Amino acid sequence: MAQLSYARYGKDNIRLYKVEKDAKSGVQTVVEQTVCILLEGDIDTSYTRADNSVVVATDTQKQTCYILAKQNPINPPEKFAAVIGTHFVETYSHIHAAHVKIIQHRWTRMNVDGKPHPHSFFRDGEELRVVESVTREGEGISIRSKIEKLLVLKSTGSAFHGFHRDEYTQLPETWDRILSTEVEAGWKWKLFKKLADVKSVDFDGAWKAARDITMKTFAVDSSASVQNTMYKMCEQILDAVPLVEAVDYALPNKHYFEIDLSWHKGLKNTGKDATVFAPQSNPNGLIECTVTRAGPKSKL
């Protein structure tokens, strides 16, 4: 005998673009997103007994996404995710939870002849703003905001020494190294009871604070390790955004190896003379942490 242990279904990769046109100034503002909606509820019979009467078609979910985008602001993505999730849980009595993920792509306004252009934009990097939300009937709306794919590098101001050494250790200590990573940072909001509670939150301000703290700390910290630098970032984000209950980072350590060129006419390219390096694509360190305000340590 088999049983359905867990099920959810929906539409992934819904591509969405919305333009706002200010008739007076002629200035237009654009937002582009990729949306994923996954529904949970009393849907077991659609799997076990071919009962499609309980299925809100994934095409309906996509159409709903477009309609809600027309009727509501889609930025900040946290609020739009909560609008979508609440719609499905409130509209269908047999749908009890909606998982909504929104990836927001960058369109940065062009400066032309020193002035912001009214309707032209460019992609200034692959960085993404991401929202993962779950709206659950009778519980509320949980939201995790994220920065992904923010590639950063500092050419000095980073050290790594004093680490455990034994017969397996080959890595030399360093007091001056290149530090580069692709930032994945998340901040989990305290549970919102209802949509109205989400509406008053400054999600854009929190995103900007998290991004600024990440960049500034990365730049100015005399880094003892990726671990210590990321912890400092988490502490500051918790301080800056009172409604956030946990901050997490996942930072790959993108290594740049020294190249000994002394074999060629005694060329000096190591230690303080190192200027030409070999960027490594793999393997890479991967350092992760979650920092919360208080309470007992949970096993992650």
Ligand SMILES: O=c1[nH]c(=O)c2[nH]c(=O)[nH]c2[nH]1
């Ligand atoms: O900041 C670092 N943390 C580590 O845990 C580690 N391990 C390593 O080889 N290099 C580094 N750098």
